[in-house]
Amino acid sequence: MKKIGVLDYGSGNIHSLAMAVRKIGRDVDLITSPEQMWQVDNIILPGVGAFGRVMQKLKDKGFSDELIAIIRAKKPVLGICVGMQVLFEFSYEFGKQEGLGCLEGSVDEIPRYDINGNLNRIPHVGWSDLIYQREDEAVEGIGELFCSVNNYESFYFIHSFSVSPANSSISVAHTIYGGHVLTAAVRQGMLFGTQFHPEKSGSVGLKVLENFTCF
């Protein structure tokens, strides 16, 4: 059976993520050292809180360089929330911060005002519709992150910053908040990222996790 590694480096809701992966019938390894990453089939990189702190913890535990090597070796990796944001080159949270740079682009603050000029409440918290960039994103068959998930299903988001990929073609899905388009999911080869929390998005979220473990 496939073994899914969840990076346990002191950031992110490891407990519920591990429970969610178990729920879909996969083996879970909590990964506490960089070498362990090579012993699992797929890797999930959780992350909550400030970008800079998450990056610092990845570096402190020796994960950042090894993670880049794992991604180059094309092992399937899924970054969730800030775990996705750190895959990008840099963030503007508390000044310019460097990320892992596996995906080109930056992490920017969600606009403070909605498109009508009213205050946008930040963080963006709650269930929002996920809108695919391509109509056929949910096609049946192994190999798509959103296979068997309908367009416009709601997923749970909780974030103050959002990613702006340099190459818009890596953006797979978006959501709309205060009239602004926010990137909700990205894919480049075997590297995946979701701004929403699949482990907190009920049965559709579990389906996305299951799809990821099929790669």
Added chain:
Amino acid sequence: MIKGIQLEGLRIVGDPGEFATKYYNAGADELIYSDIVASLYGRNSLLDIVAKTTKDIFIPLTVGGGIRSVNDVETLLRHGADKISVNSAAIQRPELISEISSRFGAQCCVVEIQAKSIGKGKWMALYDSGRENSGRDAIDWAWDAIERGAGELLITSIDRDGCRKGMDLDLLRRISLRSAVPVIASGGVGSHSDICEAVFEGNVDAVAIGDLFHFDRATVGEAKEYISRQNINVRL
């Protein structure tokens, strides 16, 4: 699980885990666990319940009651809570809000404000489950909490809690119209239309409901279908 009226006269309703599962299956968007007597006894005993809940329930879970330090928060998060809510300890030591927020991110720090009306347009912030008066104006305390890094406000009207007569729309509106962070309203929902009023007139982002569901007077699904028909955007 217990429920009272105006945070008093608590009666036993049942096992929290069973209710959590029921609400998850019925389509609840989020769960809030509140150990409402924790501060009184200086304890923090929700850990086991939290850990059990997150085994089978995959929606966000906010946990509050008795949180006094960053370490308390860390322990709860490790047991599966996604967010924590603070009231009593934050009133006694407001720096706690910025400590939690800078360590775990503002998104994880919900500040609960227990507001008691003291006349037209005036509310006091209470703590220890509405037993103690902080001497602070509830609305000023809301701005202070946001300034210090609260990621969400949970506004509980003590006057309306468990009364089934509708929410304190004046209180909610005064806070929501100026809040830079999302506002969750709590206390007073007696019918489906009370939820709509809180959204349309109170301008809140979310409504926390206990009584209406705990005593089977309505299901989560019925409530959502009703408010959806009133053009409130809700996950069905």
